[in-house]
Amino acid sequence: MKAISKIYNNPKYFYSFAKGRSNTKTKIGPLMVNGNMVDEEDKMAEIFKKQYESQFSNPKDVGNIDLQFFNRKLTEHELTDLDFTQKDIVEAISQMKAHSKGEAEKTWSALLIKNCKHELKLPLYKIWRKSLDTGEIPDSLKRAIIVPIFKGGNRSEAKNYRPVALTSHLIKIFERVLRRRIYTFLESNNKLSGNQHGFREGRSCLSQLLGHQQRLIDEIEDNLNYDVIYTDFAKAFDKCDHGILLLS
Secondary structure, three states: OHHHHOOOOOHHHHHHHHHHOOOOOOOOOOEEEOOEEEOOHHHHHHHHHHHHHOOOOOOOOOOOOOHHHHHOOOOOOOOOOOOOOHHHHHHHHHOOOOOOOOOOOOOOOHHHHHHOHHHHHHHHHHHHHHHHHHOOOOHHHOOEEEEEEEOOOOOOOHHHEEEEEEEOHHHHHHHHHHHHHHHHHHHHOOOOOOOOOOOOOOOOHHHHHHHHHHHHHHHHHOOOOOOOOOOOOOOOOOOOOHHHHHHO
C-alpha cells in the first residue's frame, strides 16, 4: 500500500519496489566475437574481462598515503579525524535493503546483518576503528564480484554491458558511516560549491537544470548572449586514478 500511495508523488519509489520483487532475470549474451556467437558462460566471462580491462588506465605510483594527517591536532573548520560510534554502525545497517546483493552473499547476507545489527555493532565498530587508525583494510573485504548489466543497444556486444561491482556488505556499512561524517562536515562548514547539485540532500539533476534554465532565460530577456559548453569524460570513473585523488 505504501508503494501505491507514492506512485504519483514519488514514482521512483514505486518502480524500485516493483523491480525489487520481480523474478524476471535478463539473460546475458550470447556475445559476438570475430563474427561468431559465443554463449558458453566461461568464454563470455573472459570476453567481459578483456572488455573491462581495456577501459582502465594504469595508475601512477604515488607511494603510501601519509597517515600523520589523521593524527594532527583538531583545528576549527578542519577535518583531521573521523569519529563515529556504535550508534552510527546501527544506523548504517538500518539503511541497508534486506535483500540487496553483496560479494559474500552466502556468509554475510544483508538480511542476516540487519537482524543481528545490535549484536554486531561492537565488533564492527572495533574492526573499522582499527582500520581507520592503521589505514589497513582486510583483503577479504576488498574483493568484488563484477556483474555485467545491459545498458542498451545490441545485446551481443560486450561494450553494451556496464560492469557493476558487488562488494562486501560489511565494507558498505563503513562507507555509509564515513560518507555521513564527511558530508556533514562539508555542509556545516560551507565547503561545497553552491554550483554542486549532485550527491547533496535537497538537490538533484533536476534542481541543477532548473537553475541553469532560469539563468538562461534571464540572459535572453536582457538581450544578452548566453553560450553553453557541455563536456563529457569517457569512462571517467574507470580511468580515475585514486592515488592522485588521495594526494590532491
